[in-house]
Amino acid sequence: MTAFSLEPAQLAWCAELRTLAAERLHPLADKGEPGHVNRALVAELGSLGLLGRLFTSGALDLCLMRESLAYACTEAETALALQGLGAHPVHAHGTEAQRARWLPRVTAGTAIAAFALSEPGAGSDAAALELRAEAEADASRTGRSSGAAQAGRSSDPAQAGRSSDAPVLAAAPDGPARWRLTGEKRWISNAPEADFYTVFARTTPGAGARGVTAFLVPADRPGLTGRGLDMLSPHPIGALDFDAVPVTADDVLGEADRGFRVAMGTLNLFRPSVGAFAVGMAQAALDATLAHTAGRDAFGGKLRDLQAVSHQVAEMALRTEAARLMVYAAASAYDAHDPDVPRRSAMAKLLATETAQYVVDTAVQLHGARALQRGHLLEHLYREVRAPRIYEGASEVQRGIIAKELYARQEAR
Structure with missing residues (x-):
């Protein structure tokens, strides 16, 4: 058997997923409203047991799910992936109480999760994020009292002043450490309609990646507001404003000041599966092109x-299969706890997303004007295929990770 061929049971499962996506998920996706969470679709993913597999299967199974669903219903694939991205930090780093409260609901499709990392000034450079987690005991230094957060919805961004010397990990006199989150997140999938957010905030100013903490923040926290963004991608993407949102040590995922590890660990798992998508x-796109040109x-x-x-079709097939094999290799490396996972994950995401852009674009060219008509499969794929080259680390970031890992390995010899 070759290195990355699939077992008969895996091939049968992929075929079953494609059928489920076409017959049960696609009709629900068609009823959804672009730019908003399709809760009926998410609930169906839960009833089919697919959301539960996010937390019981390995990286290769995740890739097989995402590839199979994407083939027949990109909306279902994205809904599943976003549940996993937002909730995986809770599964991997949450306390027993956090997991007990949220994971059963995520698995059932009754709670919507979101991964809140990107900011207006910290997209690709995640270590530069500026959402501040200021110790509540020091809130008076910014002119805020412990009751300053306002409940409800507002369209105005937070305008709190910045404090460069806020103390870190200060405990309130009557209990565990407490902070107030102040700032903005932007380009967050499922925002502002998620039920909870995995939020990354700066607890130690000037410490780069070493001063970031991950928090589990329910959507109903006072001071947390949001708004949708009108994007090319059909799935919901929004901005979140944090106006002194209260969090405590009970909301921390993992360890304080070690949240960057939570973020990168999550991305190392999900980047190959973005490639699978x-x-x-x-x-x-390739299959549609084969049918059309024949x-x-x-x-x-x-x-x-x-x-x-025919030569263009051959090139499309060649690149697609090469990308598939690299995705499977990266996922298998993750499941085997290979220390080379960051490089492999970056390579898989980079090659697969760039390949998909090429294949879909070529398919449109070979179909002609009909491919750009609203409602055509390729018109849909043409809109969907662009974003994966940016989110979870743009292609340029993946090249940087690959080069960094290569030079580190060379220096270690």
Whole structure:
């Protein structure tokens, strides 16, 4: 057996997922409103047992799920992936109380999760984030009392002054450490409609990646407001404003000042599966192109008879299969606890997302104007395929990670 061929049971499961996506999930996706959480779709993912597999399966199974769902219903794939991205830090780093409260609801599809890392000034450079977690005992230094947070919804961003010397990990006189979150998150999938957020905030000013803490923040916390953003991608993306939002040590995921590890550990798992999402889209575009070029009459024959066309189709297939194998290799490395996971994950995401962009674009070219008509599969894929080259680390960031890992390994010899 070759290194990354799938077992018959895995192939059968992938076929079953494609059928479920086409017959049960796609109709629900069609009823959803672009830019908003489709709770009926998420609930169906839960009833099918797919959300539960996010926390019981390995990275390769996650990739197989995402690739198979993406082939037939990108909306279902994205809904599943966002549940996993937002809730995985709770599964991997949460306390027993945090897991007991949220994971059963995420698994059932009755609670929507979100991963809140990006900010207006800290997208690709996640270590530069500025959302402040200021010790509550020191809130008076910024002109705020412990009751300053306002409940309800507001369209105005927080305007709190910045404090460069706020103490870290200060405990309130009557209990555990308490902070107030002040600042903004932006380009957050599922915001502002999620039920809870995994939020990364700066607890130690000037410490870079070493001064970030991950918090589990329920959406109903006083001072937390949000708004949707009108984006090309059809799934919900929004901004969150934190106006002295209260959090305590009970809300910390993992350890204080070690939240960057939580973020990177989550991304190392999900980056190969972003590649799997891209492979699923590329395969759908390739299959549509095979059908179209085999049946389309042009220049006295079929389109497939033109060498210029057949060679492009061959190139599409070649790149798609290469990307698939790299995704499977990266996922297998993650499951085997390979120390080379960061490099492999970055390579898989980079190759697969860039490949999908090429394959979908070529498919549109070979279909002609019909592919750009609203409602056509390729029109849909053309909008969907662009974002994965940016989120969870843009392609340029992945190249930086790969180079950094290569040089570190070379220096260690």
